[in-house]
Amino acid sequence: MAENADDAEEFGVLRSKRNATRYQILVQIAERQPAVNQQEIADAIGITAQAVSDYLQDLVEQSYVNKHGRGRYEVTKEGVDWLISQTDELRRFIEHVSEDVIGQVEIETAIATTEIREGETVSLTMRDGVLRAMAGDTGSATAVAVTDADPGRDVGITNVQGVVDYDLGTVTVVAVPQVQNGGSAAVPTDRVRALADEHDLVAVAETVAVAVADAADLDPDIRFGSAVAVGEAAARGLDVLLVAATDVLSSHTDKLREQNVSYEVVDIVED
Known part of the structure; x- marks a missing residue:
């Protein structure tokens, strides 16, 4: 009182x-x-x-x-x-x-993979970089739905318990020289295209990297804010191919280290 x-x-x-x-x-x-x-x-x-x-x-x-x-x-x-x-x-x-x-009542959003009713316990998974929920408590991570949802629709969840079981993604970096040092012409586009086929997303940083993607007939998934977005995608389980100009390479790798994201720089530039 x-x-x-x-x-x-x-x-x-x-x-x-x-x-x-x-x-x-x-x-x-x-x-x-x-x-x-x-x-x-x-x-x-x-x-x-x-x-x-x-x-x-x-x-x-x-x-x-x-x-x-x-x-x-x-x-x-x-x-x-x-x-x-x-x-x-x-x-x-x-x-x-x-x-x-x-x-104390934090509400997150997931995509329903089954019909879900408010108050129901759901199991959480990560697929294609998106948190997903299905009715039932069989998963390694569970939550309580705070909204109704049909399959494919967004559902509000709270009281998350456990850990969502998924593997972190990795980043493969292709460094592209600046235009005065050969630019996109120095990069074998067939190698870039082959690498892209092995990854979930393609990101570009700077105009010369866009030229490489165009020459390889690729439509980048990430074109802006790549220093942050690439790490965010990898943290959600997606493998990312980052094509980056050499003058912005260090700012991107520094950010990946800050985010504790695993990356590899691949040297495919032709002499």
Whole structure:
């Protein structure tokens, strides 16, 4: 009970309807001052114009608002200070909800491979780099569905238990010299095409790498943000062929090491 009482005091603007209404009216006055239409405020926050008038009288008596004639009001320094204090409390409450409440009920998304009903236990697998869920608890990793889903549709899951069983992917890197050093013409496209057939995805980094892919009649899966995307794909179990210009090679391999992704640089450039 003491904890609830502390919460009520800390988040008073939420626990007290009167404080919540005062807060909204002060915000409306601050936005509209000095010309304040009471009916507009009433419509904005969903109370009567008479109620707004009563609250305004109270706010004037509390020195939160100054009245400068008919329909002219201004929030005082004391009123601004009170607004700030209440806003800080609201912010703390939002952080509490986001971090302590919602954060404990993390919802992820998977693709349903069978019909799934809300509340049902599902087994999780990784296929084609996508998390998938099927009804039942036979897998190495399970979760609880929080939405209904038909096969092929997205399903919300929570309370994941166990580890999804799949092998991490690898990255094979083909370094392409800059144009002044031979560029795409120095790369045997048949070798690149053969390597692409052995991988799930093809990624390119820089224009000279795009030229290699075009010459090899390949349509790259990843063309932008490759330094991050390649590692993300490998972490989801996909094998990636990365064709990269030599001037950006180190930035890509550095990122792969940061992501603990296994990679191999293949030298296929013709002299």
